[in-house]
Each structure stands twice: as structure tokens, then as C-alpha cells.
Amino acid sequence: MNDLHQLTISQAHQLLKERKISAVELTKASLAHLAKVENKVRACIHICEDIALDQAKEADKAIGGGKIKPLAGIPALIKDVICTRGIKTTCSSKILENFVPPYDATVTEKLKATNAIILGKTNMDEFAMGSSTENSAFFSTRNPWDLDRVPGGSSGGSAVAVAADEAIYALGSDTGGSIRQPAGFCSVVGLKPTYGRVSRYGLVAFASSLDQIGPITKDVADCALVLNVIAGHDPQDSTSSPNPVPDYTKSLKADIKNLRIGIPKEYFVEGMQPEVRDSIEAAIKKLQELGAKVDREVSLPLTKYALAVYYIIAPSEASANLARYDGVKYGFSYRDTTNMWEAMEKTKQFGFGAEVKRRIMLGTYALSAGYYDAYYLKAQKVRTLIIREFKDAFKKYDVLVTPTSPTVPFKLGEKLDDPIQMYLSDVCTLPINIAGLPAISIPAGFAGGLPIGLQIIGKPFDEETMLHIAFAYEQATDWHKRKPPI
Amino acid sequence: MKLSRKEVQHIALLARLGLSEAEIEKFRIQLSDILENFEILKQLDTTDVPPTAQSIALQNVLRPDEAKSSYPIQDILANAPRREGNSFKVRAVLE
Numbered sequence: 001m002n003d004l005h006q007l008t009i010s011q012a013h014q015l016l017k018e019r020k021i022s023a024v025e026l027t028k029a030s031l032a033h034l035a036k037v038e039n040k041v042r043a044c045i046h047i048c049e050d051i052a053l054d055q056a057k058e059a060d061k062a063i064g065g066g067k068i069k070p071l072a073g074i075p076a077l078i079k080d081v082i083c084t085r086g087i088k089t090t091c092s093s094k095i096l097e098n099f100v101p102p103y104d105a106t107v108t109e110k111l112k113a114t115n116a117i118i119l120g121k122t123n124m125d126e127f128a129m130g131s132s133t134e135n136s137a138f139f140s141t142r143n144p145w146d147l148d149r150v151p152g153g154s155s156g157g158s159a160v161a162v163a164a165d166e167a168i169y170a171l172g173s174d175t176g177g178s179i180r181q182p183a184g185f186c187s188v189v190g191l192k193p194t195y196g197r198v199s200r201y202g203l204v205a206f207a208s209s210l211d212q213i214g215p216i217t218k219d220v221a222d223c224a225l226v227l228n229v230i231a232g233h234d235p236q237d238s239t240s241s242p243n244p245v246p247d248y249t250k251s252l253k254a255d256i257k258n259l260r261i262g263i264p265k266e267y268f269v270e271g272m273q274p275e276v277r278d279s280i281e282a283a284i285k286k287l288q289e290l291g292a293k294v295d296r297e298v299s300l301p302l303t304k305y306a307l308a309v310y311y312i313i314a315p316s317e318a319s320a321n322l323a324r325y326d327g328v329k330y331g332f333s334y335r336d337t338t339n340m341w342e343a344m345e346k347t348k349q350f351g352f353g354a355e356v357k358r359r360i361m362l363g364t365y366a367l368s369a370g371y372y373d374a375y376y377l378k379a380q381k382v383r384t385l386i387i388r389e390f391k392d393a394f395k396k397y398d399v400l401v402t403p404t405s406p407t408v409p410f411k412l413g414e415k416l417d418d419p420i421q422m423y424l425s426d427v428c429t430l431p432i433n434i435a436g437l438p439a440i441s442i443p444a445g446f447a448g449g450l451p452i453g454l455q456i457i458g459k460p461f462d463e464e465t466m467l468h469i470a471f472a473y474e475q476a477t478d479w480h481k482r483k484p485p486i
Numbered sequence: 487m488k489l490s491r492k493e494v495q496h497i498a499l500l501a502r503l504g505l506s507e508a509e510i511e512k513f514r515i516q517l518s519d520i521l522e523n524f525e526i527l528k529q530l531d532t533t534d535v536p537p538t539a540q541s542i543a544l545q546n547v548l549r550p551d552e553a554k555s556s557y558p559i560q561d562i563l564a565n566a567p568r569r570e571g572n573s574f575k576v577r578a579v580l581e
Contacts, residue, residue, distance in 0.1 A: 102561035196542040209540035238547035239540060308524045319501060326502070329574055333567030340577040341502065349504030357503060361494070361513055362520060364501040378527050380537030385530065387538060419516055420523065436541025460541075 004029035005165045009222040016073045023059035023073030027052050027117050030075040034166040037486055041142050043160040045080045046088050047120035059115040070225045072115035077167040079158045080121035081128050083202040084108050091204050092136035093126045095325045095332045095351030105202020107213050107230045119167050122157025126353045128206045130154050131425045135355045144484035149409040152182030158216045159186040170216045175207050177429025179214045180441035184404030184453020187443040189223045190216045194460045195436030196241035199234030207317035210433040219480050220471040224248035251464040256472040257291030262397035266303035267428050272406040275447030280403045283444045283454045302389045306431035312366050312379035319363030383434050390435045394459045402428050404441040404453030438463045442470050443479035488518045
């Protein structure tokens with residue numbers, strides 16, 4: 001059987017269940033294809049073949065024993081910001097270049113408990129700070145739809161891994177759009193759960209009130225399957241929700257008649273490319289054809305303040321979270337001094353990249369005496385206003401729909417000189433993290449061969465309605481079946 | 487609002503972040519530009535608006551005070567840049 005690497009989770013699960021393929025065969029097929037395309041896209045920081053094959057053998061035993069769980073025997077890649085015991089976890093940073101976690105993240109444990117196969121770790125923007133994966137301290141990842149263009153970020157490696165069939169699915173993390181934007185840029189499905197839906201234990205922290213781990217998959221059904229496994233309360237994460245986890249696959253229905261969809265005007269920003277606008281308009285039309293009640297006259301006037309709110313809160317939290325990288329207990333440690341402070345300062349000077357430094361500085365400033373009220377406290381108050389605005393909107397609508405990004409994937413190097421330009425590529429995704437809402441990006445078309453994503457935003461802990469509408473749209477279109485030309 | 491060199495050095499000191507001369511100037515300009523974009527928040531009246539620290543309304547998540555096993559010492563020391571016996575070796579804190 002050829003092309004096993006092109007299977008979805010659902011398809012692979014069926015074949016494994018019927019014993020038509022083994023987990024070892026499937027894993028070998030993914031690894032072989034990965035080896036073939038990896039030098040073109042460079043999605044991976046680390047590939048652990050031996051561990052994966054051992055896991056595959058275990059999976060085959062478990063499957064042979066009779067009961068097979070949905071993700072058993074199916075290869076995945078994990079963003080290198082998520083701890084994997086015994087496997088290097090670098091956050092694409094020099095400061096953690098040789099760091100081997102002594103523990104698994106909760107999501108890693110959950111995958112292992114279900115006999116998932118972990119092929120390795122994917123490239124990212126350093127410490128999840130970025131929108132193009134160009135901020136990796138090691139190398140850039142390339143978009144398989146056009147190798148001169150970025151895959152998006154910060155989960156660029158994970159999105160590419162799925163788009164290029166290097167793994168059947170991947171895990172990413174999202175603080176300001178880092179799952180959704182690269183998913184949109186790579187024509188795959190990327191879901192950021194409600195804040196608190198998935199445990200952050202073992203997720204290297206960037207902004208603790210915004211971070212979430214989520215699935216990146218080839219289709220919406222696969223996304224529901226992965227979310228089923230990774231969601232749930234974790235006593236080791238005091239911000240994880242005690243809400244019970246539904247079976248998200250029950251939301252995969254094609255009928256969306258009379259569901260109320262709001263299209264907030266403010267997300268059709270000034271810099272939006274006409275081709276992106278056209279695709280999104282066509283998608284909205286499709287949703288109307290499918291029977292949903294679409295309202296275009298929705299306004300969320302606070303949207304334009306979200307960028308400032310995010311770029312105060314996230315760097316502030318980051319400045320606290322990254323203070324731990326002082327070269328004392330782990331990570332890169334500057335040697336050439338006997339002075340404690342100099343050691344810490346130079347460890348960070350030589351260990352961190354420019355974007356990380358920039359954000360630490362921003363955050364430190366916003367939290368410092370004399371500026372805390374004007375910046376951090378003010379941002380937190382505006383955050384309350386933004387949350388209220390979304391809450392009001394959700395009284396009238398079941399979901400909100402917007403473009404995932406105002407542009408198609410841009411060229412490598414294009415936005416590196418201007419940090420603010422780079423920040424603007426997340427205007428459509430940032431507000432969602434501020435409010436802690438769930439959101440998904442699904443393929444919605446192409447412009448000149450470059451992917452365009454549609455974002456569906458749900459109410460807190462209503463991933464179900466979001467998945468329902470995403471599934472209905474996907475089943476009425478063909479975008480998710482297209483493969484990149486590599 | 488333009489940051490001064492001194493302010494940039496002060497921030498770097500608070501963050502214990504070493505910066506080269508070139509970096510101090512580069513960040514001085516970039517941070518000043520970014521901070522200008524934050525002025526927009528002044529347009530909003532936030533009197534009597536409570537701040538939100540995080541969007542999920544959990545409070546005081548506690549667990550019973552029970553002793554549990556921790557990680558093996560060797561695992562924790564495995565990434566230590568400098569160690570001596572079962573300790574992390576650090577530079578003098580007090581001179």
C-alpha cells in the first residue's frame with residue numbers, strides 16, 4: 001500500500017483497526033516521506049526514529065490485544081515548545097539548545113497513554129514569539145506551497161509537517177494566533193481551544209494567561225479526534241478547567257441551517273489583500289447557501305485596541321516567564337566570569353534572539369514602577385472591555401467568522417526589518433486569545449497557489465458549535481483535499 | 487514617546503538582560519516606535535473597569551497538603567550547567 005503518509009487519522013485508524021496496515025508500517029511510511037521532503041521544508045528540529053519505531057511496536061501489540069483507541073499507532077509531530085521526556089526540547093532557542101526535559105507535558109503523557117507515535121519535534125519561532133518561524137535560532141521553515149515563502153508562526157514547523165504529510169497530525173501552541181495563522185498559511189486545520197480547555201503543564205510558558213496547546217490536522221474530523229484526547233482538567237495546571245470534555249466527534253454534522261453567524265466588520269482590515277477578501281466573501285456565501293443565518297452588520301469597535309492590549313500583556317507575562325533562563329539550573333550558561341549578575345546577563349545576551357529580547361524589554365518596561373498603571377493595568381482593563389464586547393456579540397450569534405489573516409503567506413525576509421509589520425499579520429487572531437475564546441482556522445481557498453484560511457470563533461467552551469460549522473463548510477468544499485506541489 | 491539610552495539600560499538592568507552597544511541603540515528606536523502604538527489605549531475610558539488577569543474565572547485552586555514523590559535528583563541535575571555532588575554549583579551571591 002503506497003502513500004500511507006497521506007492518510008488522515010480517521011482513515012489510518014480504520015485501516016489499523018481492520019489490520020490492513022500495522023503501526024510500524026504506517027510509522028515507517030511517514031518517516032520515509034519525511035526524509036524525502038524535509039530538506040526542502042525543514043519543519044523539524046529533531047526526529048526520533050528509534051523511539052517512534054519502539055512506540056509503533058508497542059502500539060501494534062496494544063492493537064493486537066483487541067481494543068484500539070482513535071489515535072493509537074498514528075504518527076504525530078510535536079512543536080518543540082512542549083516538553084517530551086528524554087527528547088530534547090529547545091523552543092528553537094540557543095538558550096535551550098541542549099535541554100532535555102526530565103518530564104513529559106500532560107498532553108505528551110496523554111498521547112503516549114493512547115499509543116500515539118511521536119516522530120519528533122518541530123521548528124518554531126523562538127519561545128513562540130513570532131508569526132513566520134523566521135525567529136527560530138536554528139533555521140527557517142519553508143511553506144510547502146511556495147518554498148520562498150513563510151509557513152507562518154510560531155507553530156510553522158507543525159503546520160508544514162501536516163501540510164507536507166510528514167506526520168498524520170501535529171500539536172502546536174497558540175498565544176496570539178500561533179496555531180491558526182500558520183494553519184491558514186499552510187492550508188491545514190488548526191484549532192486553539194478555549195483558555196483552560198487543554199493543560200499547559202509542560203508547555204514552556206510564554207504568556208500564561210494567553211497560551212494554549214491545540215491540534216493541527218488535515219481535516220476537521222481529525223481535529224475533533226485529537227481534541228478529545230488532549231482536552232481535560234489537569235490538577236498540575238491550576239488554570240485548567242474542570243468542565244467535562246464532550247465527545248467532539250458528535251459535532252461533525254453537515255446541517256447548519258439556522259445557526260447564527262456574525263461577521264464582524266473590523267476584521268476586514270485596511271491592509272487586507274483583495275484576493276483574500278474574495279475567498280472569504282465566497283466562503284461566507286457558501287455558509288449562507290448551507291442555510292446558516294449570516295449577519296454582516298456586526299461591529300466590534302474595540303477590535304482595533306487588541307493589538308496594543310496584546311503587545312503589552314503578552315510581553316509583560318513573557319518577561320516574567322523568561323526570567324528563569326539564567327543559566328543556573330539548566331540551559332546555556334555563560335562561563336567567562338565569576339560575577340553572578342554578569343553570568344546571568346551574558347547568558348541571556350548570548351542565549352536569546354532579537355525578538356525575544358525585544359519582548360522581554362517591552363514587558364519589563366510595561367511592568368516597571370511608574371509605568372505599570374499606564375501600560376499593564378490599562379491593558380488589563382481594556383481586556384475586560386474586549387471580553388464584554390465578545391460576550392455581548394455571542395448573545396446574538398452562535399459563532400463569529402473572519403479571515404484568519406489579512407494576507408496570503410509572505411516571502412521569507414519580507415517583514416524581518418519591521419517588527420510592527422510582523423505584528424500586524426496577527427490582527428485577526430490576537431483578540432481571540434485576549435478573550436480566551438476557542439477558534440479554528442480551516443482552508444478556504446487559494447490565490448495564485450497560496451493558501452487562505454477562514455477563522456471561526458466560538459463561545460467559551462463551545463468548541464462543539466465551532467467544529468460543527470467548520471465541518472459543514474469543509475464537507476461542502478474541496479480545499480482540504482489539495483496537496484502542496486512538493 | 488522616545489526612550490532615552492539611559493532608560494533602555496535601566497530596563498535591561500531590571501530584566502538582567504545584557505545588551506551590546508548596537509543593541510541598546512536598535513532597541514531604543516524599535517521600542518520607542520512600538521510604545522507609540524500603545525497610546526491608542528488612552529482613547530478608552532476605563533474608570534471603574536476591573537482589570538482581567540485571566541479569562542477563566544477560577545480562583546484559589548488548591549490541593550490537599552499531601553506529600554508526594556518528586557523527581558529523582560539525578561534527573562533534575564542532568565541539565566545542570568555546573569554541579570557538585572547533589573547540588574547546583576553557583577557563583578557567589580554575596581561577596
